[in-house]
Amino acid sequence: MSGLSALLVERGASAHRTLLFELGLLLVPVGIGGGLWLFGASLAWVWPLVLLPYVLRHFYHLTRLAILIRRHHRLVPPFPRGLWGDLYRSIARYQQRGRKSRKRQIRFSRRFREAANAVPDALVILDKQLRVDWANPAAAKLMNIHWPEDDERRFTELLTNPDLEQFIEAGDYMRPLDIAPAHNRAIMLSLRITPFGERKKQRLVVGRDITKIYHLNMIRRDFVANASHELRTPLTVIAGFLEPLIEAPITPNNHRRPLSLMFNQTERMRSIIEDLLTLSRLEMHDSPEAQTVVDVPDELHLILQEAQALSNGQHQFETRIEDDLFLIGHRPELRSAFSNLIFNAVRHTPPGSRISICWRHDVEGALFAVEDDGPGIAQEHLPRLTERFYRVDCARSRDSGGTGLGLAIVKHVLNRHDARLWIASEVGKGSIFSCRFPIHLCGQSLAISNTCTPVSE
Numbered sequence: 453m454s455g456l457s458a459l460l461v462e463r464g465a466s467a468h469r470t471l472l473f474e475l476g477l478l479l480v481p482v483g484i485g486g487g488l489w490l491f492g493a494s495l496a497w498v499w500p501l502v503l504l505p506y507v508l509r510h511f512y513h514l515t516r517l518a519i520l521i522r523r524h525h526r527l528v529p530p531f532p533r534g535l536w537g538d539l540y541r542s543i544a545r546y547q548q549r550g551r552k553s554r555k556r557q558i559r560f561s562r563r564f565r566e567a568a569n570a571v572p573d574a575l576v577i578l579d580k581q582l583r584v585d586w587a588n589p590a591a592a593k594l595m596n597i598h599w600p601e602d603d604e605r606r607f608t609e610l611l612t613n614p615d616l617e618q619f620i621e622a623g624d625y626m627r628p629l630d631i632a633p634a635h636n637r638a639i640m641l642s643l644r645i646t647p648f649g650e651r652k653k654q655r656l657v658v659g660r661d662i663t664k665i666y667h668l669n670m671i672r673r674d675f676v677a678n679a680s681h682e683l684r685t686p687l688t689v690i691a692g693f694l695e696p697l698i699e700a701p702i703t704p705n706n707h708r709r710p711l712s713l714m715f716n717q718t719e720r721m722r723s724i725i726e727d728l729l730t731l732s733r734l735e736m737h738d739s740p741e742a743q744t745v746v747d748v749p750d751e752l753h754l755i756l757q758e759a760q761a762l763s764n765g766q767h768q769f770e771t772r773i774e775d776d777l778f779l780i781g782h783r784p785e786l787r788s789a790f791s792n793l794i795f796n797a798v799r800h801t802p803p804g805s806r807i808s809i810c811w812r813h814d815v816e817g818a819l820f821a822v823e824d825d826g827p828g829i830a831q832e833h834l835p836r837l838t839e840r841f842y843r844v845d846c847a848r849s850r851d852s853g854g855t856g857l858g859l860a861i862v863k864h865v866l867n868r869h870d871a872r873l874w875i876a877s878e879v880g881k882g883s884i885f886s887c888r889f890p891i892h893l894c895g896q897s898l899a900i901s902n903t904c905t906p907v908s909e
């Protein structure tokens with residue numbers, strides 16, 4: 453009752469009119485029936501007779517409404533008076549709202565489709581069984597996937613590539629995959645997969661044509677590799693001639709100082725060339741060819757000896773190395789990454805600095821970290837440190853004997869081992885360079901027993 457009174461207050465005069473009309477409709481037969489009864493008519497047939505038109509009216513509107521709704525007919529005026537009229541009007545309003553929202557949806561999906569069709573990148577939507585649900589026209593050119601012809605066909609049957617199968621199975625879609633599709637080996641595609649939808653079971657595949665960038669990169673890589681290669685031989689010859697001249701007995705004419713300066717610079721150029729060649733080699737393939745179980749603790753102990761020799765007793769070394777934590781990877785590459793970080797700590801910190809080296813595992817995998825309490829690096833330099841030849845202080849870094857390529861090599865090696873480099877530094881306090889290796893690369897005790905309890909600090 454309170455609901456009815458609230459409605460009457462809300463709808464005001466029109467609701468009152470409706471209610472009075474409905475009461476009137478009911479009171480007329482009741483009045484006629486009462487009159488007939490007073491004149492002696494029997495109630496048994498008077499009531500059904502006088503109420504029949506009233507009941508039939510409700511029955512008619514109920515049936516009509518049910519049929520109209522079932523057949524999705526549009527309710528249009530004129531509407532009957534009274535409560536039925538109100539009901540017809542309300543349903544007509546809902547129908548109108550539904551039509552508007554449907555039109556909006558159709559407009560939106562048409563615009564979305566037009567936009568997707570205009571995108572130069574290939575877009576493919578896959579269902580949870582990796583079957584094609586939808587694809588834009590660019591997918592036909594770049595991936596040989598034609599929609600709707602290839603609807604429900606498996607993605608990996610249409611875009612055949614062994615790396616792609618592995619990539620999808622691994623499920624790590626953080627990085628794109630670059631492939632040359634089988635239907636057109638002349639193009640290079642960069643594929644990005646993004647899971648979406650309910651429980652992220654569907655996937656959106658975006659394929660970008662990177663043929664030009666890829667070729668430019670190849671030209672640059674080959675140029676650097678060839679130039680370095682060509683320079684290596686003459687430099688070796690020059691160094692070979694200079695070395696005996698420096699070691700010759702001192703005479704007034706043998707120019708020992710300029711000769712040894714020339715020799716030092718030649719050696720520096722040779723180091724740069726060796727590092728450039730290392731970088732070119734690393735760029736050739738995405739992952740190292742020969743992966744073995746690497747005894748990282750053993751390698752670290754050897755690097756530590758070399759670092760102590762480089763430091764000449766001027767730094768304090770601290771180590772916390774888990775002796776049974778091995779890594780699956782490429783030994784020379786890992787050695788080069790670890791030694792670059794440790795030697796950097798020696799070269800870029802003043803005598804007396806403390807350098808701590810840590811190799812341990814935790815829930816996420818293995819962690820290698822080199823921490824020093826040296827001068828630190830200002831925040832604005834941190835994002836650029838792994839660029840080739842990027843140095844915080846050029847003159848000082850050159851004097852320290854670095855090539856400016858060390859951290860670029862570290863980054864490449866870590867990428868090839870699914871690992872990441874993290875750099876944290878504060879001016880005046882020191883720096884931490886840490887490498888995080890995923891758990892699937894952790895060898896021996898960790899991978900076998902899968903005991904992932906963090907080592908106590």
Ligand code: ADP
Binds near residue numbers: 844849883
């Ligand atoms: P470099 O051969 O000059 O060491 P890297 O690529 O290894 O080249 O390092 C790039 C720059 O990062 C270095 O020139 C130096 O300025 C800075 N750097 C690297 N490690 C440290 C460190 N432990 N402390 C301070 N600066 C560092």
